[in-house]
Amino acid sequence: MKLCTLLLCFPIALATPIHADVKAEPPREEGKEAAPAKEGNDQNKEKPPSQGRKSPETSTTKHTIVLSGVRMEYTATAGTLPIRDAEGKTKAEIFYIAYTKDGLNDLSQRPVTFSFNGGPGSSSVWMHLGLLGPRRVKLQDDGSAVPPPYQLVDNEYSLLDETDLVFIDPVGTGYSRATKPEDAKLFFGLAEDARSVAEFIRLYVTQNTRWASPKFLIGESYGTTRAAALSGELANKHRMNLNGIMLVSTVLNFQTIWGGEGNDLPHVLYLPSYTATAWHHRKLPEDLQKLPIQDVLKQAEAFAVGEYLQAIMLGAALPDEQRKAVLEKMARFTGVSADWLDRANLRPGLERFSVELLRDRRLQVGRFDSRYTGHVRNGLASSAEGDPSGDAFFAPFASTFNHFIRTELKYIDDQPYEILASLGKWNWGAENDFVNVAETLAVAMTRNPFLKVHVSCGYTDLATPYFASHYTFKHLNVAPEISKNITIDDYYAGHMMYLNLPDLAKQRTDLGKFIRAATGR
Structure with missing residues (x-):
């Protein structure tokens, strides 16, 4: 399972x-037995569970x-x-x-x-x-x-x-x-x-x-x-x-949460949670890191439904300069590199993000709660090996x-x-x-x-x-x-x-x- x-x-x-x-x-x-069924009632003959x-x-x-x-x-x-x-x-x-x-x-x-x-x-x-x-x-x-x-x-x-x-x-x-x-x-x-x-x-x-x-x-x-x-x-x-x-x-x-080919909506809606995760683990730029998390998330939400949404809607028609600018902002709000996001085609995905954010520490973040971290046995893992938050409770x-x-x-x-x-x-x-x-x-x-x-x-x-x-x-x-x-x-x-x-x-x-x-x- x-x-x-x-x-x-x-x-x-x-x-x-x-x-x-x-x-x-x-x-x-509650706490009382049901009255006995009358003789001849098939229900009384039923086998117990x-x-x-x-x-x-x-x-x-x-x-x-x-x-x-x-x-x-x-x-x-x-x-x-x-x-x-x-x-x-x-x-x-x-x-x-x-x-x-x-x-x-x-x-x-x-x-x-x-x-x-x-x-x-x-x-x-x-x-x-x-x-x-x-x-x-x-x-x-x-x-x-x-x-x-x-x-x-x-x-x-x-x-x-x-x-x-x-x-x-x-x-x-x-x-x-x-x-x-x-x-x-x-x-x-x-x-x-x-x-x-x-x-x-x-x-x-x-x-x-x-x-x-x-x-x-x-x-x-x-x-x-x-x-x-x-x-x-x-x-x-x-x-x-x-x-x-x-x-x-x-x-x-x-x-809203189940992605896949042809459904880009979850990528937009997940991005602010990646921001919250990166903020918690101090992986954001210092100017964002020093702000209250609510203020950081407001910026991430605006980017998600603005420039990021437009970029993935354009797909292959996205101009190179616009793609580069979007990748830099994605990196700013997610704590992972623009190069890695580029190779992910602007769609990092939960399983991959979970092991990429803290790869330098050979840790993965939790799915149920990304504040939790756990060791990764394979330092080259491309997707989560489990859920450290589930392991904790x-x-x-x-x-x-x-x-x-x-x-x-x-x-x-x-x-x-x-x-x-x-x-x-x-x-x-x-x-x-x-x-x-x-x-x-x-x-x-x-x-x-x-x-x-x-x-x-x-x-x-x-x-x-x-x-x-x-x-x-x-x-x-x-x-x-x-x-x-x-x-x-x-x-x-x-x-x-x-x-x-x-x-x-x-x-x-x-x-x-x-x-x-x-x-x-």
């Missing part, structure tokens, strides 16, 4: 609403945390909900962890937020133990690696004081599994995934009497693609309107979660918890086109003008570059009055900007403010 599986970029299109064809079991209270494996019991535990100086008591629930087909047969079980504030009789004023990460193939662990949940992985303050063994600490930046939290592992990730291997294809696709996650949300909301609560989604990376798809699926299939959607490291229009998150779920949440399951799963072929829904769920989100925002959207972008994110997110929302086809419902906040660090403590503090403030505004508080 490649290290890029938190975001797999393949072409496809999605412009029509997604509809569900699966349903879940009848509602029941995964070849005779009995699903672990739902676990409910009590905890406390201090947030903003206030002691808060909450309940953690870890368990699975079955997803059934139209005939009532279980096709999969979706694992979740929910945190709910104790002592509330009226839930109509208490928001509930459904969280998931990306991939496709990623569990929900990253935002769970990095940003939102009451416990977080302890790393260096800038998010850099620490030696094992790893540990969790109370997350004083958790959003649990603002909203209840439900972390969802889509089928094939975490402990979530299709009942039979051949049933996996029912869930491994853009539309299929949205259907099953929407059905999970409907079931959870129904069983836990949360239809009257303000409802939010938060997704990261491909999870933002999923969130946009869900905005249509929940509204169209279940008539469930949302109060807000929070998008972290966004990709809605894949044409994959193991700490996996180790701490596996300890946490069993010891603190008391959920006992011996099957592997799939932190990052290789799901095989993913059904993107169409061929010879790029997925663009921005259209689905635009329709949802138009039909529900109260829906608010928050976008978190990281300057040093080379997986979903911040300027591509800005571009997507500047081109969202909504009325000016609707576009006012969109808030974009930028952060210094990369794809998981919250691993950098200053960014975590800022993001907690920004998201808390967003939730309060979206609920009229």
Whole structure:
């Protein structure tokens, strides 16, 4: 499995609403067994999931945390909900962890937020133990690696004081599994995934009497693609309107990040992220290096959509003198040589840039976060040998979660918890086109003008570059009055900007403010 599986970029299109064809079991209270089926009911004869494996019991535990100086008591629930087909047969079980504030009789004023990460193939662990949940992985303050063994600490930046939290592992990730291997294809696709996650949300909301609560989604990376798809699926299939959607490291229009012959747009949108990377590693000219990064990026953005865009649009018709001038400015804003950029035909590409920037030190920069560096075994390497940023946090998150779920949440399951799963072929829904769920989100925002959207972008994110997110929302086809419902906040660090403590503090403030505004508080 490649290290890029938190975001797999393949072409496809999605412009029509997604509809569900699966349903879940009848509602029941969390932690209680379903009533026995009547004798003769075929559903009672159904085999348990995964070849005779009995699903672990739902676990409910009590905890406390201090947030903003206030002691808060909450309940953690870890368990699975079955997803059934139209005939009532279980096709999969979706694992979740929910945190709910104790002592509330009226839930109509208490928001509930459904969280998931990306991939496709990623569990929900990253935002769970990095940003939102009451416990977080302890790393260096800038998010850099620490030696094992790893540990969790109370997350004083958790959003649990603002909203209840439900972390969802889509089928094939975490402990979530299709009942039979051949049933996996029912869930491994853009539309299929949205259907099953929407059905999970409907079931959870129904069983836990949360239809009257303000409802939010938060997704990261491909999870933002999923969130946009869900905005249509929940509204169209279940008539469930949302109060807000929070998008972290966004990709809605894949044409903005997936390059190739005939698509030069990503080269333009990546360039400011190369500038941020070079600024961080002090590879820019001194006059730029001494400026605040925001000021440098404004210059890089203007160059990207001006002279650089014109140059690559001209292609072979670009005059030699103009090409030379553009190459010199590219070198100025990227920290790599004009000669190398010339040989790259003005299109450096992420994999090549990652090893070229610090070649003199025999280092490569990270994809998820280009602040991270790692040694290159082959000094002549022409493309990245891995991802140093992923190497820094994959193991700490996996180790701490596996300890946490069993010891603190008391959920006992011996099957592997799939932190990052290789799901095989993913059904993107169409061929010879790029997925663009921005259209689905635009329709949802138009039909529900109260829906608010928050976008978190990281300057040093080379997986979903911040300027591509800005571009997507500047081109969202909504009325000016609707576009006012969109808030974009930028952060210094990369794809998981919250691993950098200053960014975590800022993001907690920004998201808390967003939730309060979206609920009229």
